[in-house]
Amino acid sequence: MRFFGLKSCDTCRKALKSLAEAGYTPEVIDVRADGVSAADQAAMVAAVGDAVVNKASTTWRNLSEKERANTPATLLAAYPTLMKRPVIQHDGHWTVGWKKDVQARYLDQP
Template identity: 40%
Template sequence: MVTVYGIKNCDTVKRARKALDAAGIDYRFHDFKTDGLESAKAQQWIDALGLDAVLNRRGTTWRRLDETSREGVTADNAAALLASQPSLVKRPVIEYPGGVRIGFARTDETTILAELRGAS
């Protein structure tokens, strides 16, 4: 089963969900705002893809963190921060049998959809 993690108001998440619906790919949506994020799940993503792939350093939530918090983030302690502030996760996170992807760039849509079809 494919699971899409994100925030329902996020434009990229909306676009990804619309593309999955149009492609007929069944998925479950996990909204960080209502369903939360467990630190163990965030750590799985960090372990699989690396902190830079998971942590959104371009968003408002990141800019609102104090400088000490921003400078102290490492792969070893980031999961707790992401669990407490899931808006810091790049979106969407797409988990599927055999893998996980973060983001839904327009240039990668065809590849992502093909990968998800193959995993279903």
């Protein structure tokens, strides 16, 4: 399991704690400190499309209309914290966020 997030993100901390309690030991990639490879960005976008971009974030609100028109991959390359967090890769599947559906996927069946 690979976990893409931010150390300073409350949702990411809650998710990591819950995953640990469920028996997972994810490889944590801090998108700000560690960065995200172009291959991982491409895989995320291929799997979940523009859902990977957090359009409710402060970063998104501060972008110009011209910047917002870029592809999700271009946006993530320029602004890694624009990623909706956490993004989790496990057993060939990608999930975005930490809503009930994602929690059920990982916490009900480790």
